[in-house]
Amino acid sequence: MLGGELSRRSENLRREQKSRAEAAQRKAEKERIIQERLRKQREAHEEEIRVKRAATAAAAEEERLKHEEAIENNNGVWWSAKLRVVSLNEDTASLKGIKRGADKVLLPPSVGAELMRQDAPKNGAQLFEIASSSGQTHAGVLDFTAVEGTIGMPPLVARNLFGEREGASDQTSVTVTYRRLQKGEYARFQPRTAEFQHAVGEDVRGALEAALARHSALTQGDWIRVPFGGQDFELLVQKTRPGKAVSVIDTELEAEVEPSLETEQRLAAEEAAKAEAARKHEAELARMAQEALAQAAEAEKQRALDVAAAAQQEAGMQQLREAKAAALPPEPPADESATTACLIRLPDGSRFQRRFRLTDPLPALFNFIDSQDAGSAPGMYNLVTQFPRRVIQIGQFPAEATLADAGLTARQEALRLEPVH
16 A cells, blocks of 8 residues: 555656656747747847948948039039028019029028138139929029028029929028039020910020020029010920030020920820821721621621522422422323323523323423423413413413313413513
């Protein structure tokens, strides 16, 4: 009994030890999984940081290269700042006696001082790139009297920068950067309306020269205003060379004027209308072709039905002819007396004949004709004797009448078949 108790205790101890070992193993596996997950998260985080650092470094390097390129293009001069927009009146430049004032801005005195420190005047007229989230344009400088941290912006520059809003609020900020622009060699313009060409006529060059005399720079995508004959016309700057923005100060500029946007839109609408008409015409032709195909298919189907019906009718007629031929009485020999040889002439000139006994029933003669494909349906013809002329009709005599009863008693009878219409 004591041995059994010891055995049970030993078994319980073994089970408890096994359970503890399994629990410890599960705990160790769980910790291993957690550590592995943490390791992967740490590696992913480190990789994310590495990628961000690489992207930041690449962006910084790109910015550095752009900065160096800009300095090189600016002949060693560099200045850029974010300034708050202050609207200027359109006549601000003219009140100062400045002609090229349509696209000139006011900048703070500190900007002028910095550019003088870098000897910017060595590059000629001081021009600036003005950029916002809406786009960018270029302008000259009216003077350096703006309040620090601001840029005085005339309506045309604001229009080109901000679009149809014709300006911006006093809280709008733009990035202003000094740029040395190449002198323009070529520019292509497109009027907004067709009225420009009608109003200006042959004096396009003079009108453009007068308008460009009010500008310092041109940027592709900008609008300029061309006063002529008491009206202001808007022209889009479509293309400039040698760059996308050029200086128009002291330069001979080759200019071209394209057909107006209004004309272009009208022509596009006309082309669209022509294309739509052509599409409808093609659709109508396709419909007619489809209809013709359907009609041809229907005609072919009807022809096949007609052929089948004709074949069926012919088969029926052939069966009828065979039946009538089978019903004929035996043809008597040529030397038998009391017989007649009936010669049947058809309308087309063909003929056939057969001998009958004078006592044969008259319908047998008609059955014989019907068995010969005489070209007329049974009952739709008469037989006519020539001398004297007599008409023999199938219903003219009683059913039991013989050839003799019909007067066909000559040794040979010539009968002409006349269709009944």
